[in-house]
Amino acid sequence: xxxxxxxxxxxxxxxxxxxxxxxxxxxxxxxxxxxxxxxxxxxxxxxxxxxxxxxxxxxxxxxxxxxxxxxxxxxxxxxxxxxxxxxxxxxxxxxxxxxxxxxxxxxxxxxxxxxxxxxxxxxxxxxxx
Numbered sequence: 001x002x003x004x005x006x007x008x009x010x011x012x013x014x015x016x017x018x019x020x021x022x023x024x025x026x027x028x029x030x031x032x033x034x035x036x037x038x039x040x041x042x043x044x045x046x047x048x049x050x051x052x053x054x055x056x057x058x059x060x061x062x063x064x065x066x067x068x069x070x071x072x073x074x075x076x077x078x079x080x081x082x083x084x085x086x087x088x089x090x091x092x093x094x095x096x097x098x099x100x101x102x103x104x105x106x107x108x109x110x111x112x113x114x115x116x117x118x119x120x121x122x123x124x125x126x127x128x129x
Contacts, residue, residue, distance in 0.1 A: 006032050008026055008028060009026075011027065012026070022044060025040065027039070028041065038059065038108070038111060039108070040109075041108075042104075044099035045103050046100070048099050052125065054121050054122070055095065056092075057092075057116050064086050065084060065085045065105070068102045069081060069099075069100040069104060070100045073095065074089055081104075094122070
């Protein structure tokens, strides 16, 4: 078959399994049979922040804000984002995001690299403030 199709909302929300509250995290790569494409969908409730910063060894990523607004932090820079903003982050840069008052919905895309999915995580990288 030349294609695969899946509805993101039909994918299992992975966030609860990792003890993450206030957001949904759904990953589509395996569901559509992709070998080299990474694709993740995130929904954050108003005012919520992902509870860690992360970076990769070799994968750059792009994040598209689908709905709502919020802030991104990349390394030591924090900036506002809104609907249809695209943020590209190089592999070695730390990144994280938080939702604004209306929540935020994101699509993350990048190349899938076996073993790079075990990215570095830092629970204290973006301190509460």
